[in-house]
Amino acid sequence: MPDLSARFAALPFKMRLIGLAATGVFAALGQAPLNLFPATILGLMLVLHIYRAASTPRQAAWYLWAFGFGYFAFALRWIIEPFLVDIARHGWMAPFALFLMAAGAGLFWAVAGWLAARLAPRNRLMLVIAIASAEIARALVLTGFPWALLGHSLVDTPAAQLAAWGGAHLLTLIIVLAAWCLTNLLARPVFAVLFALIVGGATFAVIPAPAAAPSDDAPLIRMVQPNAPQHQKWDPAYRDVFFNRLVDYSRADAVPDLIVWPETAVASLLNYVEPDTSLLVEATRGAPLVFGIQRQDDAARFYNSFVVMGPTGEIDAVYDKSHLVPFGEYIPGRRLVARLGLTGLADRVGGFTPGQNSEAILIPGIGNAIALICYEGIFAEEIARDGARPRLIVLITNDAWFGKAAGPYQHLAQARLRAIEQGLPMVRVANTGVTAMIDGQGRVRASIPLGQEGAIDAPLPPALPATVYVAYGDMTVFIVLLLLTLGVYLKARRDTD
Numbered sequence: 001m002p003d004l005s006a007r008f009a010a011l012p013f014k015m016r017l018i019g020l021a022a023t024g025v026f027a028a029l030g031q032a033p034l035n036l037f038p039a040t041i042l043g044l045m046l047v048l049h050i051y052r053a054a055s056t057p058r059q060a061a062w063y064l065w066a067f068g069f070g071y072f073a074f075a076l077r078w079i080i081e082p083f084l085v086d087i088a089r090h091g092w093m094a095p096f097a098l099f100l101m102a103a104g105a106g107l108f109w110a111v112a113g114w115l116a117a118r119l120a121p122r123n124r125l126m127l128v129i130a131i132a133s134a135e136i137a138r139a140l141v142l143t144g145f146p147w148a149l150l151g152h153s154l155v156d157t158p159a160a161q162l163a164a165w166g167g168a169h170l171l172t173l174i175i176v177l178a179a180w181c182l183t184n185l186l187a188r189p190v191f192a193v194l195f196a197l198i199v200g201g202a203t204f205a206v207i208p209a210p211a212a213a214p215s216d217d218a219p220l221i222r223m224v225q226p227n228a229p230q231h232q233k234w235d236p237a238y239r240d241v242f243f244n245r246l247v248d249y250s251r252a253d254a255v256p257d258l259i260v261w262p263e264t265a266v267a268s269l270l271n272y273v274e275p276d277t278s279l280l281v282e283a284t285r286g287a288p289l290v291f292g293i294q295r296q297d298d299a300a301r302f303y304n305s306f307v308v309m310g311p312t313g314e315i316d317a318v319y320d321k322s323h324l325v326p327f328g329e330y331i332p333g334r335r336l337v338a339r340l341g342l343t344g345l346a347d348r349v350g351g352f353t354p355g356q357n358s359e360a361i362l363i364p365g366i367g368n369a370i371a372l373i374c375y376e377g378i379f380a381e382e383i384a385r386d387g388a389r390p391r392l393i394v395l396i397t398n399d400a401w402f403g404k405a406a407g408p409y410q411h412l413a414q415a416r417l418r419a420i421e422q423g424l425p426m427v428r429v430a431n432t433g434v435t436a437m438i439d440g441q442g443r444v445r446a447s448i449p450l451g452q453e454g455a456i457d458a459p460l461p462p463a464l465p466a467t468v469y470v471a472y473g474d475m476t477v478f479i480v481l482l483l484l485t486l487g488v489y490l491k492a493r494r495d496t497d
Contacts (some may be wrong), residue, residue, distance in 0.1 A: 024070025044179035057117035064113030068106030075148035076408030120492035227453035249455035263292035270295035277313035320355025366436030367391030416442035423464035
């Protein structure tokens with residue numbers, strides 16, 4: 001593509017932006033459920049190539065914003081689904097939500113383009129560093145939204161195992177460096193081939209070993225998926241239907257070592273359930289039960305909770321969701337927004353209060369567990385818990401909000417990364433799917449498909465030794481990006497002197 005930049009620069013400005021947005025859509029094909037990671041690399045390669053056509057930092061920002069807008073508009077297309085649950089009340093917000101989400105996320109890449117052009121004009125490696133850094137910022141700023149990270153396109157490849165060293169951001173850095181490598185293939189084939197060999201060797205070195213058979217004494221976990229559509233989940237006419245599904249599937253066959261129900265599985269408040277858990281004990285027949293439910297404290301604050309019930313019906317532990325969904329589970333600046341007549345999707349209870357739990361919880365007969373509720377599973381840096389290393393991760397979720405297309409599969413892909421990063425098996429139980437037993441290398445050992453009711457028993461895979469990511473988190477990627485930035489910047493300054 002020797003003259004592509006020049007041809008691109010000759011196009012009308014609006015046509016350039018439309019072309020870049022279309023390239024962003026193509027790059028988003030790497031996200032689940034399509035998992036076409038070469039499309040992500042090729043899309044980035046094209047952007048890196050034509051980046052040099054930008055005559056000013058401002059123009060570079062527009063180029064990257066347009067690319068990001070197309071990428072996020074397609075990757076996050078599921079964002080309209082929650083607004084369609086109650087179309088009469090929230091449906092009008094759906095197109096605005098998608099546009100604003102795509103435009104807002106694209107701003108992070110726009111800043112990346114502007115900074116790269118300012119620090120080292122026309123230097124593609126600086127843009128690579130800036131994009132990787134922008135993805136980190138997107139995961140942290142304004143409570144963060146690390147969904148559809150570029151690195152997520154590698155979840156279904158052997159390279160995903162590198163997340164045990166540097167998390168999802170290391171995968172993002174690999175993706176953008178691979179695109180940079182291909183961009184420079186014609187100009188500097190020796191360096192490009194050398195880089196490909198290094199990345200290929202590193203990837204080969206972390207290919208997962210063949211799955212080991214579970215030990216004879218591995219706990220047997222029963223995961224129950226009631227498949228309650230969101231528009232019926234809280235309808236009084238259907239509550240008994242879905243609860244009876246949970247009970248019937250829980251007490252079928254032999255008694256397992258643990259039964260897990262999804263987020264808000266019980267359509268009531270824990271305050272009303274805790275005094276009499278006899279129906280739950282009857283369903284579990286002496287097995288511990290993990291289930292999701294809402295609760296209210298003495299100050300009339302509501303919580304989205306993860307509850308551990310012991311074999312005889314006592315409530316052994318309660319974990320309250322700490323990272324809530326903005327505009328879904330709480331309204332930022334609630335009083336001001338209320339004056340405008342806007343409400344959140346969870347305003348059925350007036351919004352939730354974040355929990356303050358920071359320790360692993362003990363599940364009888366299983367061990368210490370990291371408890372996660374839905375949205376919390378996308379924040380790698382928040383997974384760790386105080387105390388000794390846990391035995392497993394338990395994530396309960398209500399993916400009915402995400403529809404039946406891309407959302408649930410993208411959420412599952414992120415759960416697989418959390419397991420790899422921590423080296424821990426994950427019990428992931430969803431209301432409508434995908435429910436899955438995931439081992440410490442991110443492999444799905446057993447699952448219930450999306451949109452089906454049922455239960456599945458699976459032995460709990462072993463916990464692996466603590467990973468590098470457990471010890472250092474994202475620090476390794478921060479250091480690499482800092483060193484790369486310093487090196488490229490100093491070289492650019494030396495070349496201009």
